[in-house]
Amino acid sequence: MRSPLETLLTDDPERAAAFVRNGRCVAFPTETVYGLGADATRDEAVRGIYAAKGRPQDNPLIVHVPDASLVESVAAEVTATARRLLERFSPGPLTVILPRGPAVAASVSAGLTTVGIRVPAHPVARQFLERCGVPVAAPSANRSGRPSPTTWQAVEADLGGRIPCILRGGRSRVGLESTVVDCTGGTAILLRAGSVSLEALRAVVPGVRPAVPGDSLAERSPGTRHPHYAPNARVVVVDRDAAPGPGVAWIGLGPAPDGYALVSEHADAASYAHALFDFFRLCDAEGVTRVECRRVARRGIGRALMDRIDRAAHATEVRSPASEA
Ligand code: AMP
Numbered sequence: 412m413r414s415p416l417e418t419l420l421t422d423d424p425e426r427a428a429a430f431v432r433n434g435r436c437v438a439f440p441t442e443t444v445y446g447l448g449a450d451a452t453r454d455e456a457v458r459g460i461y462a463a464k465g466r467p468q469d470n471p472l473i474v475h476v477p478d479a480s481l482v483e484s485v486a487a488e489v490t491a492t493a494r495r496l497l498e499r500f501s502p503g504p505l506t507v508i509l510p511r512g513p514a515v516a517a518s519v520s521a522g523l524t525t526v527g528i529r530v531p532a533h534p535v536a537r538q539f540l541e542r543c544g545v546p547v548a549a550p551s552a553n554r555s556g557r558p559s560p561t562t563w564q565a566v567e568a569d570l571g572g573r574i575p576c577i578l579r580g581g582r583s584r585v586g587l588e589s590t591v592v593d594c595t596g597g598t599a600i601l602l603r604a605g606s607v608s609l610e611a612l613r614a615v616v617p618g619v620r621p622a623v624p625g626d627s628l629a630e631r632s633p634g635t636r637h638p639h640y641a642p643n644a645r646v647v648v649v650d651r652d653a654a655p656g657p658g659v660a661w662i663g664l665g666p667a668p669d670g671y672a673l674v675s676e677h678a679d680a681a682s683y684a685h686a687l688f689d690f691f692r693l694c695d696a697e698g699v700t701r702v703e704c705r706r707v708a709r710r711g712i713g714r715a716l717m718d719r720i721d722r723a724a725h726a727t728e729v730r731s732p733a734s735e736a
């Protein structure tokens with residue numbers, strides 16, 4: 412067994428970037444969730460990310476750059492669709508999939524010939540990326556299979572002792588991972604919903620469509636075939652409130668009904684999305700046995716929110732109270 416590393420906690424983007432320049436991994440804040448970054452041009456550095464997370468080798472990483480002008484240095488080709496989307500949504504929570512350029516280590520793409528690229532909007536992320544001076548491959552900074560971290564404390568809980576440095580920023584503004592759009596073909600395909608909604612994408616590129624089973628999503632975006640985001644508790648999607656009681660938690664819109672052990676109440680879907688992963692972590696810490704997630708409409712950020720809830724419930728159970736009787 413390897414001995415634990417000392418994990419430096421810092422607020423200084425330059426100190427954190429020095430680790431990346433030396434081929435090591437650093438966790439850093441972004442507006443979506445915290446990322447675990449390493450030099451995307453060095454195969455060994457990238458392998459360190461998979462090792463620290465315990466991430467399956469077939470799950471590709473997103474490459475982060477501080478400015479949209481640098482997308483050209485990562486992609487072999489920037490398609491017209493990608494250009495339009497980047498112009499409108501970068502910097503921000505949008506990842507475009509493009510043919511991989513020669514500078515990027517093959518391990519970033521986990522066997523694919525494409526690469527995911529994003530320009531984060533978070534000011535600390537951009538300062539950090541500028542100082543790294545290389546494109547930075549970064550998946551979410553959680554142990555594989557755990558909810559994505561939206562605070563540095565959540566990163567420390569998962570990866571403390573396994574990575575050399577955590578760059579601290581505030582709590583992630585969005586709280587869900589980026590929207591991923593495949594821009595390699597004639598039709599742009601939404602591979603993963605995020606806070607840049609399908610409706611917003613279509614306002615720029617009307618032809619964007621969600622992935623359908625015939626697209627072989629598991630091959631295009633291997634991350635979608637791995638179990639994700641599941642807390643220890645059984646996650647149940649509910650349409651109305653059902654079985655409050657000891658050890659049962661509730662999260663959703665509006666005031667929570669009485670009787671739940673732990674509740675998280677929200678005025679809108681964006682606030683619900685922002686709170687979800689943290690709430691799952693809290694439920695684990697409190698020994699909750701069942702989490703009831705109230706369904707929301709699948710539009711705007713509601714599509715991304717329901718995607719993450721469905722995946723958390725997937726490994727366990729998806730049931731509405733009416734069918735439980
Ligand atoms: P994470 O940042 O931890 O959510 O992981 C990145 C996710 O982005 C992966 O699970 C994939 O689903 C997606 N992704 C990254 N690179 C590619 C790519 N080249 N093609 C398709 N999807 C990708």
Ligand code: MG
Binds near residue numbers: 550551559
């Ligand atoms: Mg992840």
